[in-house]
Amino acid sequence: MRKIRFLLLLLPLIVSAQKSQIEGIPVIRGGHSLQNPWVGGYNNPVFSPLDINQDGLMDLFVYDKAGWKPQAFINTGSTGVLSYTYAPRYDYMFPRELRDWAVIRDYNRDGVGDIFALTSNSDIMVYKGYRTTYGLGYTRIYDKLSFTIPGFQPDHIWTFMDNLPIMQDIDHDGDLDVLASDIAGGTTLNFYQNQAVEGGMDADSLVFLRMSNCWGHFIENSNDCGVTLAACKTGDPGTHPSQQGARHQGGALYGIHYRRHSPVVSLLLADIYCNTLKFLENRGDTSEAVITYADSIFPRYDRPVNLPLFPAPFGLDADNDGYEDLFVSPFASNAYQPGQSEDIKVVQYYHNIGNDSLEKYHYVDDSIFMREIVDVGTEAHPVFLDYDGDGLMDIVIGNYGRFRSSGASKSSLTLYHNIGLDTMPAYQEVSTDWYGLSAYNLNGLFPAFGDMNGDGKTDMVVGDYTGKIHFFKNTSATDTFRFPSLTQQNWFNINVGQNASPFIYDVNGDSLPDLVIGSRSNNIQYYWNFGTRTNPLFSRDSVNSFFGNVRVYDYHIGLLPGYAAPAIRQEDSMLVLYSGSQLGRTFKFRIIPDSLRGGTFQLLDSDVMGISAGLRSTISIADINHDGHSDYLTGNIRGGMMLFSDSYWGNGEQVSLAEVTGPAMASLQVYPNPARDKIVCRLSATDARFTYIQLYDVLGHRVNADIAPDMEQEAAISVSGLAAGAYVLHAADTRCRTYDQKVIILK
Numbered sequence: 053m054r055k056i057r058f059l060l061l062l063l064p065l066i067v068s069a070q071k072s073q074i075e076g077i078p079v080i081r082g083g084h085s086l087q088n089p090w091v092g093g094y095n096n097p098v099f100s101p102l103d104i105n106q107d108g109l110m111d112l113f114v115y116d117k118a119g120w121k122p123q124a125f126i127n128t129g130s131t132g133v134l135s136y137t138y139a140p141r142y143d144y145m146f147p148r149e150l151r152d153w154a155v156i157r158d159y160n161r162d163g164v165g166d167i168f169a170l171t172s173n174s175d176i177m178v179y180k181g182y183r184t185t186y187g188l189g190y191t192r193i194y195d196k197l198s199f200t201i202p203g204f205q206p207d208h209i210w211t212f213m214d215n216l217p218i219m220q221d222i223d224h225d226g227d228l229d230v231l232a233s234d235i236a237g238g239t240t241l242n243f244y245q246n247q248a249v250e251g252g253m254d255a256d257s258l259v260f261l262r263m264s265n266c267w268g269h270f271i272e273n274s275n276d277c278g279v280t281l282a283a284c285k286t287g288d289p290g291t292h293p294s295q296q297g298a299r300h301q302g303g304a305l306y307g308i309h310y311r312r313h314s315p316v317v318s319l320l321l322a323d324i325y326c327n328t329l330k331f332l333e334n335r336g337d338t339s340e341a342v343i344t345y346a347d348s349i350f351p352r353y354d355r356p357v358n359l360p361l362f363p364a365p366f367g368l369d370a371d372n373d374g375y376e377d378l379f380v381s382p383f384a385s386n387a388y389q390p391g392q393s394e395d396i397k398v399v400q401y402y403h404n405i406g407n408d409s410l411e412k413y414h415y416v417d418d419s420i421f422m423r424e425i426v427d428v429g430t431e432a433h434p435v436f437l438d439y440d441g442d443g444l445m446d447i448v449i450g451n452y453g454r455f456r457s458s459g460a461s462k463s464s465l466t467l468y469h470n471i472g473l474d475t476m477p478a479y480q481e482v483s484t485d486w487y488g489l490s491a492y493n494l495n496g497l498f499p500a501f502g503d504m505n506g507d508g509k510t511d512m513v514v515g516d517y518t519g520k521i522h523f524f525k526n527t528s529a530t531d532t533f534r535f536p537s538l539t540q541q542n543w544f545n546i547n548v549g550q551n552a553s554p555f556i557y558d559v560n561g562d563s564l565p566d567l568v569i570g571s572r573s574n575n576i577q578y579y580w581n582f583g584t585r586t587n588p589l590f591s592r593d594s595v596n597s598f599f600g601n602v603r604v605y606d607y608h609i610g611l612l613p614g615y616a617a618p619a620i621r622q623e624d625s626m627l628v629l630y631s632g633s634q635l636g637r638t639f640k641f642r643i644i645p646d647s648l649r650g651g652t653f654q655l656l657d658s659d660v661m662g663i664s665a666g667l668r669s670t671i672s673i674a675d676i677n678h679d680g681h682s683d684y685l686t687g688n689i690r691g692g693m694m695l696f697s698d699s700y701w702g703n704g705e706q707v708s709l710a711e712v713t714g715p716a717m718a719s720l721q722v723y724p725n726p727a728r729d730k731i732v733c734r735l736s737a738t739d740a741r742f743t744y745i746q747l748y749d750v751l752g753h754r755v756n757a758d759i760a761p762d763m764e765q766e767a768a769i770s771v772s773g774l775a776a777g778a779y780v781l782h783a784a785d786t787r788c789r790t791y792d793q794k795v796i797i798l799k
Contacts, residue, residue, distance in 0.1 A: 071661050071684060071696035073140045078478040079426055079468065087424035088138040089479075091123065092666055093692025094422065095386045095395045095430060098216075099366040099379045100156035102165040104142050106183060110369060112136050113146075113165070115154040117213075118387040118430075119666030119690040120636070122146040122154060127372070134371045134401070134420060144663060144790045145187050145743070147179055148782065149754075152213040152385075157220065159228040160255040164188060168219050171196065174212040176219075176230075178258065185786040189743035197230065199244045199260035209244055209260065210235045214302035214324055216364060216383065222307070224315035224338040225249045228258070233303050234265055239274065240284055241305075243267040243341075268319070268334060268343040272303070277326035278348045304364035304383045308376070310334075310411050319343070320350065320365040322383060329357040329365060329380065351402070355415035359400060360457055361393040370401065378402040378413055379421070386430045387667055387689055390452050390495075390517075391461035395430045395691055397422060425692060428466050428484070429454035432687035433498040433553065433617070436674040437510075439533045444470040445674045447479060448486065450497035451691060452517065463497040463516075464490040474678050487524075487535045489514070494522070498617075498670075502556030502565045506585035509533075513543070515552030519571060544590040549573050553617040553670065559627075560648055564588065570631060574605045574614025578648065600653030602641055604633035617670040629653060630671045636664030636688060638671050662790060666690050677701075719791075720783060726796035727771055733783060734766040740785040742767055747795070748780045755779065771797055 079089035096117035104111040104124050112125040124142035129135035147167065154169035159178070167179035167190060175196035181188050197209045209230055211217055217232035223245060230244040243264040248257040266284040273280060302324025310318040310333055319332040331350035336342035349356040357363050357380050364383035367376045380400040382393035399421040402413035431452035436445045447468040453461025465486040472478030489497060496517030504511045504523070509531055512524040523543040528534035546552075546569070553570040560566065564581040567590060571577065578599040583589030605614035617632035620643070627643040638660035641653040660671075666688030676683045681699035688694075719736045733745060741764060747756045755774060776799040783791045 071698060072700045073661075073663075074683070074695040074697055074701050075138065075140060076701065077476075077695065078472070079481070080471075080479065081481040086426065087135075088125075089424075089426045090695050091138045091425050091692060092119070092121065092686075092688055092694045093425060093427035093432060093690035094381075094398050095119065095690050096383060096393070097379075097381050097398060098153050098155060098364070098383075099368055099381070100165070101368040102156045103163075104139070105187065109372070112368065113156050115150065116666065116690050117153050117383065118385045119688055120151050121664065121666040121688070121690065122150055129372050131372050136421070142187055144784060145184075145189060147190050147192070148664075149177075149192075153216055155216070155219070157228060159219070159258065161226075162255070166190075170211065170213060174210055175208050176211060176217070180256065184743050185741065187786075189784065189786075191744055193256065194258060197244075197258055197260065199262045201262050213385065214362075214383065216304040218305045218307045218317075218319075220307050220317070222317050222338075222341075227255075230260060231267060231305060231307070233305075239272045240265060240270075241267040268332065268336075268341040270332065270343045270346070272321075272323065277323055277328055277330070279321075279330065279332065279343075279346045281343055281346060302362065302384075304362070306365040306367060308367065308411055312406065312409060312411065317341070320378075322362055322364045324362045324384060327358050327360050327363065329363050351413050351415075354402075354413065357400065357402075359394060360455070363400070371403065373404075375404040375406065376411075377404045390430050391455055393455065395455045396427050426468075427691045428464075429691045430461065431496065431668060431689050432691045432693055433670050434685050434687045434693045435499055435501065435672045436676070436685055437501050439467070440469070441530070441532050442470075444472065444474070444477065445676045446470045447685065447693070448499050448501075449687065449693065450499050450514070452496045461495060462490045462493070463495045465497060465499060470676075477676050492522075492538060492541075496551055498551075498553045500554040500556050504556070504565055504588050513554050513556060513567070515548075515554045515569065517551060519547045519549045519552050521546050521552050521554055521567070521569065544579075544592075546579065546590060546592065548575075548577050551615060553615075553632075555618045555620060557620040559620065559643070560645075568599065568618050568620060568629075570614075570616035570618045572613045572615055574603060574616055576600070576602050576616050576618050576629075576631065580648075596649050600629065600641060600643065600647060601651070602629065602631060602639070602653060604631050604637075604639050605635075615668045617668075619671050619673060621673055628656065630660065630673065632669035632671050632686070634668055636666050636669045637661075638665075638669060638684070638686065659792065660684070661686070661696050662792070665694050720793055722781060722793045722795060725793075726798045728798050729772045730768055730770050731781075731795060732766060732768050733781070735785055737785075738765070740789070741765055743784045743786055745769065745781065745783045747771075747774075748782065749777070771795075775799070 079086045098115045100113045101110040102113040109127045111127045115122045124139045125136035126139045128137045150169050152170045156165035164181040166181045171177050178194040179190040180193040198206045200206045222229040227246040227248040229246050234240045244260040245263045247259045271280045271283040304322040306320040307317040318334040321330040329350045331347040332343045333345040334341050335344040362384040363380045366379045370377040381398050384393045397418045400418045401416045401420045403416050405414045406412040428451040433450035439446045449466040453463040466484045467482040467486040468479040469482045470477050471480050494516045498515040500513045509526040511526045514522045520542045523540040524535040525539040548571040551572040555568045556565050566581045567579040569577045576599040578596040579590045604616050615634040619630045629641045631639045640657040665686040668689040670687040672685040684696040686694045721734045779795045781793045
């Protein structure tokens, strides 16, 4: 019986229709209307060119390493003009399993970019891209890339979250090869040659032979950011790592054709402990690489790269002039060590100004991409609040902090004032340090608002990174806001362990505001207020430390920290609890009145938005355009915010999703359900066709290969080989919509 209960807790029992993602609400900073305000921020973006809408112009695939979030940007620039516009309608076509890093490479040269991504087992998996009527689709074709050495058993090409290999045609024979750090110590490069052309295989083949464990004949120094040339040779491992001593594992590689008309690949190399970028010139040929020149502060002839921490280079023709430019961004993830790398000015742009013979890069800007985005640093905890009493919902954003090279990150509150209309909000940045909270030297500020002392004015409670909460009394003479000072630090000695995310609500209906606080450890704690209306009282002895037995962490990827971030509201006759989570999904539970001090709440939805906002999601809910439908404001580790809604916002008009028909909305039917031998999947909208269908077990493991059912509206799937139990079917269609459906298999 205990085992059955465990499985039910893991299973996404009910998945509702995904929300509509809102793009067009203006956000103004310094008199300038931002181009991409609702993208959700960036900490460690990885860039790849990709023709997303198949119009012949290269767009941009951005994958944030810290947030595990893939996003699509359409190229809206022209020759000499850099301009990209976020297009979330395409985000749904990217696979859900991506984590840590992912890049686009067209390995089979069919004109459609394919995805190379890290797996949880430190392998490289490959998704083959293909065209659909309305965009692209992806199906996993390799779970891992393997190689052979004559006389040895095949092995996998090893990499991990802080190692980005080169995946391109190194030997100029027409197929994609791999250059990756040697696992023995990380000081040399292994060259894995693709044998597809040599073996007469088809273009989809990725069959590797390790040709060298010392490509280029150089060693990365273990005690500084330089390299030693002519220091090793292929097949002689005794001359490299053992002589250099133990070395960290971490580097990002990018290959460039430094001499424009030469097929020889030179290197740009980033190091995990360095703020600089290295250029290594290859003066060999396509059969034998020989690095003869090294610039450890590239580009020495211009403004050298200097970006804390671990700057990684990415090539793309950013301004559409026909030459590959460079974006440089920090590769050391703030998800694992907050505040270690730059988290706002995270994109340095180097324009290619080379001549007909050589590539040459000129530093342009460190904000040209990021200045169009709302980003408060590492982690964003946005909350709806009508701070000036005009009936329009404003936004206050807490954060973990903003990176400072001179010391520890500083946390603050950012205020966006709603200067729009009742039916169409518009937000203006007012302050990036609202009421000067950065002076208190706290990290992880998470604001919550409510009248805690019965004086009719809204007070503020702020959680922090250490698990404590702090009280700010509203001293305004009116019913607006004024927080001149911290009223009580470490209020009532409450401590939830780490990452306190408070929410204020009268949970038990006694007219006293209670505290519901999420934490890193997954549990939500309920502090009931046993004081009076003018004198609140909370005690650690009276807390329910496992409120509703709510669990929001993910067993199947080993992420035990939950980072629960609660929000409570009345919906019709139900009191419901929403919660953000470590993996970025928003959960929804029905609060059972008899289970406030003990017991289990009913899980209503384990993926409210239908798409991840990014790791460590938060949630705040309001009706910001007064149309009678809920709007959802989410934050995440990347430092920005995203908006979703129960209504469809199009051309300035809002209608209920239930009223949208035809191309705008579709549903998935799965029958029979329960099933024994096969299931039939059918899309209700006549304009839609399947691009892929996947089945997952209750632990989140995929149990079938991707099914790309030849662009049909209906597909039959055999389940006769599956064990009895509950599964989740995930599908996508040609309109870039995704669907989730629980499937029961009987035997």
